[in-house]
Amino acid sequence: MSDEKSNLPAVSGEHGHDSQVVLAEPIPDPGIEPHELRITDVDPKAADRVERQVSTMFGLAGLLFLGSCVAYFAIPRDSIVEFGPLSGNANNLTLGLCVGIGLFLIGAGAIQWAKKLMVDTEIAEDRHDAHSTPQQKTEIMDAFQVGVAESGFTRRKLIRRSLLASMGLLGLPAIVFLRDLGPLPGRSLxxxxxxxxxxxxxxxxxxxxxxxxxxxxxxxxxxxxxLAPIEEESAVTYQNEKAKAAVIVVRIKPEEIRTPAGRENWGIDGILCYSKICTHVGCPISLYEQTTHHVLCPCHQSTFDLADGAKVVFGPAARPLPQLPLAVDSEGYLVAQSGFNEPVGASFWERG
Structure with missing residues (x-):
């Protein structure tokens, strides 16, 4: 023991005296504590009672999802509910409560299922390389199958059926609520x-x-x-028309413009006009770099070259910005020669 201590580095003590540092031995692995059985592990009646509780939660969640669809159509959109000094839209409140409580019940049921019925035996696994060998992949699949069996998902039919039913009904509100996205655009663009x-x-x-x-x-x-003046009864129509008709007007040196065929008379002394709406998903654009003549969409960085027919030079947009042909009227103001010769906005329609 004295020989081991003599090889240790000396350090100065509190009063300047040298002393030896004794390195402690590593703490031994305590191992896994003995597994404690739950009441549901030893009492089948308790396990069945928990199964009914979980299934009830899943069943109520499904009914709430179904109820949200009924409330969407049954409760008037302009109805108001009041709670003392607070008030709100009854339709929105009912939809939120039904879907929110339904999701909560699915989560609570899953937690109760995992804590009381799924196998909770503690395990330990040594660290290993990130990649898996074919043998390890086989072992993983075998372990997955064992986990499925231990979860009781295949054995406890009541839980399985109620969960699948509630998750299936969860899709109904999503489908019904799509109606609030508005009418399909059709050929409006x-x-x-x-x-x-x-x-x-x-x-x-x-x-x-x-x-x-x-x-x-x-x-x-x-x-x-x-554009018509904004009136309360036509505000939505006004905003729709303004959004579709928004444009950007830019002036470029004529010698730097590469005019596409058929558009030779669409500009006025280097002045060009394009739709302001990005052809990717419809974001408004106007971030302009004058030296390159590029305009950038701030949403997904689609970049268009305004000096070359607004063709796409970068990003996810699939087609150039539509160009508006310009002319000058009798008073010297810029006017349109016609409307756009192609749809404006996001390119979600099928094009020939």
Whole structure:
């Protein structure tokens, strides 16, 4: 023992005296504590009682999901419920409570099932390499099958059937609630309020734009001059039309523009006009880099070259920005030669 201590490094003690550091032995592995059986492990009646509890939770969850679908149609959309000083929409409140409590019951039932009925024997496994050998893969699949058997999922039919029924009914609210996404767009994106002779106006000041108002390198967010004033009864229609008709107007040196065939007269002295709506999923764009003539969509980084027909140079967008042909009216203001010759917005429709 004295020889071992003589090889240890000396350290200065509290009063300056040298002393030896004694290294402690590693703590031995205590192992796994003896397994304690639960009441459901030794009493079949207790296990059956827990099974009924879990199945009841799953069953109630399914009824709540079904009830949310009924409430969606049965409760008027404008009905109000009041709780003292608080009030809210009765339809939304009922839907939220039904789906929320239903999801809670599925979670609570799963926890009760795992804690009281699934096998809870403690195990220990040594660390190993991340990759698995064929033998280990076989062992993993065997262990998975054992886990399925030990969970009681195949043996306890009441739990299995109630869980599958509740999870199946959970899909109903999702399908029904899709109705609130609004009507299908159909061919609504094929037409906008742009037409021949409609002036291009600044989308903030609503002032018409002359070619002399724009300098090289400038990009302006614009809109058609025939947008109707906002009225309460037509606010939704107004916003839809404004969103579809939003455009960007940019001025580029004419010698730097590569005009696509058939569009030779669509610009005015280097002034071009494109839809403001990204052709990927419909985000509004206007992040412009004047030196490259690229405009960037902030949502998914689709990049369009405005000097080359707004073709896609980067990102997930599948087609160029639609271009609006421009002209100048008798008073010198920018106007549209016609509407867009293709749909605006996200390219979700089938194209030939």
């Amino acid at each position: 094929y037409t906008t309020i742009w037409a021949k002779g409609i002036r291009v106006v600044n989308d903030v000041t609503l002032r018409p734009i002359k070619p002399s108002d724009l300098i090289v390198g400038q990009l302006v967010n614009a809109a058609p001059a025939n």
